[in-house]
Amino acid sequence: MHAKQKTWLWNAVFIGIVFALSYSVYFASQKIEYNWRWERVVPYIINTDAQEITAPGDGTVEIDERNHQLTLVVDGETTPFVVKEYTELQVSDGDLIFEGDTLATLEQWQIGPLIDGLIVTIEISIYSLVIALVLGLVIGLMRISANPMLRNMAILYIEVIRGTPLLVQIFIMYFFIGTVMDLERFTAGVIALSVFTGAYVAEIIRSGIQSIPVGQMEAARSLGMSYPKAMTFIILPQAFKRTLPPMAGQFINLIKDSSLVSVISITDLTKAGREVVSGSFAPFEVWFTVALLYRVLTSTLSWAIQRLEKRLSASD
Amino acid sequence: MTDTADNIIVTIDVEKYYNNGALHALKTVNTTVKRGEVVVIVGPSGSGKSTLLRTLNQLETIESGTIIVDGVDMYDRSTNINKLRENVGMVFQGFNLFPHKTALENVMLAPLKVAKRPLAEVTEHARELMYKVGLADRMENYPSQLSGGQMQRVAIARALAMRPDIMLFDEPTSALDPEMVGEVLDVMKSLAAEGMTMVVVTHEMGFAREVADRVLFMEEGALLVDASPDVFFDTPPHARLKQFLSKIL
Ligand SMILES: Nc1ncnc2c1ncn2[C@@H]1O[C@H](COP(=O)(O)OP(=O)(O)OP(=O)(O)O)[C@@H](O)[C@H]1O
Ligand SMILES: [Mg+2]
Numbered sequence: 001m002h003a004k005q006k007t008w009l010w011n012a013v014f015i016g017i018v019f020a021l022s023y024s025v026y027f028a029s030q031k032i033e034y035n036w037r038w039e040r041v042v043p044y045i046i047n048t049d050a051q052e053i054t055a056p057g058d059g060t061v062e063i064d065e066r067n068h069q070l071t072l073v074v075d076g077e078t079t080p081f082v083v084k085e086y087t088e089l090q091v092s093d094g095d096l097i098f099e100g101d102t103l104a105t106l107e108q109w110q111i112g113p114l115i116d117g118l119i120v121t122i123e124i125s126i127y128s129l130v131i132a133l134v135l136g137l138v139i140g141l142m143r144i145s146a147n148p149m150l151r152n153m154a155i156l157y158i159e160v161i162r163g164t165p166l167l168v169q170i171f172i173m174y175f176f177i178g179t180v181m182d183l184e185r186f187t188a189g190v191i192a193l194s195v196f197t198g199a200y201v202a203e204i205i206r207s208g209i210q211s212i213p214v215g216q217m218e219a220a221r222s223l224g225m226s227y228p229k230a231m232t233f234i235i236l237p238q239a240f241k242r243t244l245p246p247m248a249g250q251f252i253n254l255i256k257d258s259s260l261v262s263v264i265s266i267t268d269l270t271k272a273g274r275e276v277v278s279g280s281f282a283p284f285e286v287w288f289t290v291a292l293l294y295r296v297l298t299s300t301l302s303w304a305i306q307r308l309e310k311r312l313s314a315s316d
Numbered sequence: 317m318t319d320t321a322d323n324i325i326v327t328i329d330v331e332k333y334y335n336n337g338a339l340h341a342l343k344t345v346n347t348t349v350k351r352g353e354v355v356v357i358v359g360p361s362g363s364g365k366s367t368l369l370r371t372l373n374q375l376e377t378i379e380s381g382t383i384i385v386d387g388v389d390m391y392d393r394s395t396n397i398n399k400l401r402e403n404v405g406m407v408f409q410g411f412n413l414f415p416h417k418t419a420l421e422n423v424m425l426a427p428l429k430v431a432k433r434p435l436a437e438v439t440e441h442a443r444e445l446m447y448k449v450g451l452a453d454r455m456e457n458y459p460s461q462l463s464g465g466q467m468q469r470v471a472i473a474r475a476l477a478m479r480p481d482i483m484l485f486d487e488p489t490s491a492l493d494p495e496m497v498g499e500v501l502d503v504m505k506s507l508a509a510e511g512m513t514m515v516v517v518t519h520e521m522g523f524a525r526e527v528a529d530r531v532l533f534m535e536e537g538a539l540l541v542d543a544s545p546d547v548f549f550d551t552p553p554h555a556r557l558k559q560f561l562s563k564i565l
Pocket of ligand 2: 365366367486487
């Protein structure tokens with residue numbers, strides 16, 4: 001009874017502090033006379049405004065109401081400009097049009113640049129995650145190999161990658177390796193992130209494998225399994241289960257670290273945020289929104305991994 | 317080649333060192349095991365019993381000497397050690413069941429993935445084996461849901477699933493609560509009665525006396541005594557063995 005009361009008290013204190021912090025943010029923004037205008041962020045997430053369809057050149061309009069089609073015969077061009085999807089026409093049949101005139105409007109929801117950026121971030125993260133996992137597995141296995149050449153290669157890789165900043169690695173990957181090998185920005189970004197995360201994944205996998213009792217390998221080998229078979233069917237499935245929590249942490253880091261690729265002008269969520277700030281004049285709202293979107297990504301990932309852990313715990 | 321085709325295991329002048337030669341773990345071990353024989357190895361802790369047993373399926377390598385299993389020289393360059401191990405089942409003190417697989421899956425795994433036998437055949441054989449070790453009602457349980465004695469019986473079934481000609485046991489009952497020792501020994505006795513070739517490291521002297529054809533005594537890496545159970549226990553032919561028996565019996 002007494003203990004319960006105390007818990008309530010501390011929860012109340014916690015909520016109070018959260019409120020105080022929120023208020024201090026509000027108070028601080030008041031002080032610099034900041035006007036919160038959250039509605040300004042919305043179009044950059046989903047644009048519900050009607051879009052204007054404009055003429056690509058001078059010409060004459062032909063309208064076919066029955067087929068719901070507008071054709072602009074552009075002067076000096078053989079192929080006409082055809083619009084099939086529109087909500088409301090702004091011109092009528094036979095009108096003479098100049099370049100840039102509004103032909104029609106289309107009321108259709110459009111995803112805004114922040115969501116475009118979010119999608120790029122997701123793409124980068126997924127590619128990097130898969131490559132990092134494969135790379136980490138190979139390097140992790142090399143790391144525990146009996147062959148000193150393989151082992152030293154793995155150690156060298158892990159030490160170099162873990163001992164240098166990711167930002168520097170991204171620059172090297174893009175400006176040096178990327179130039180030499182003629183890589184696109186996106187590819188360079190994905191490779192840099194994969195190589196970086198792979199080094200950490202390798203260490204996670206190595207410690208996962210080494211946490212499995214040697215008796216497991218001996219039992220597998222005594223049944224006639226080759227080393228690769230024993231790894232595949234016995235050691236790795238058990239190690240995989242044990243590495244899920246640190247792996248989840250690593251992949252959450254990967255999502256967050258992916259924001260660094262914005263420095264090589266990949267329009268990921270962070271870069272999109274930076275661009276939107278200058279267009280919207282609502283920097284606080286935009287950055288809070290960007291943070292929230294990252295948070296949604298990372299918590300979705302940790303939720304998925306927790307579910308996987310639950311599924312795999314059937315044998316415990 | 318062996319002098320008689322009946323000798324399923326032959327070891328000739330086997331030497332084994334640990335710690336870069338600092339520890340002489342097996343000293344010129346010469347012995348043979350005939351097909352269908354049950355050989356029990358006893359000796360004080362650290363005498364090299366496990367080491368000897370584990371050289372018989374090359375879980376430990378040797379520095380010199382020859383080991384011939386079922387007519388195949390284990391250290392010949394052309395010998396496929398995985399193929400050879402399929403014919404030599406091993407049961408460990410700590411069971412070493414695969415914890416992420418059910419009991420039945422433990423038994424089925426190697427026949428499916430190593431011997432590549434058809435699923436229907438493997439399933440039927442695995443069920444038979446689980447029945448044989450008295451665990452017909454435990455097939456779908458994970459190792460964590462089984463008692464020590466049950467786990468060890470699954471481990472025996474798992475080794476038998478590859479249809480080996482030889483079974484090696486390294487103190488199979490030492491990690492068990494006393495009331496579970498009997499159930500495991502019973503399975504081993506029935507195996508012996510079926511004519512399985514068995515090499516057993518154990519402290520169960522009752523089992524040695526009752527089931528063994530020969531009992532070996534090891535001390536400090538050397539094989540000191542090789543005798544029938546009657547001679548071994550009733551008229552121990554070596555002073556060190558006499559001392560050892562007086563301590564444990
Ligand atoms: N992997 C190893 N590395 C180094 N020394 C080892 C290793 N395995 C065993 N030894 C040593 O070799 C000797 C023989 O060990 P072994 O395990 O064969 O003894 P044992 O007769 O089975 O003993 P126990 O009854 O305690 O199981 C011991 O001195 C042991 O410390
Ligand atoms: Mg031992």
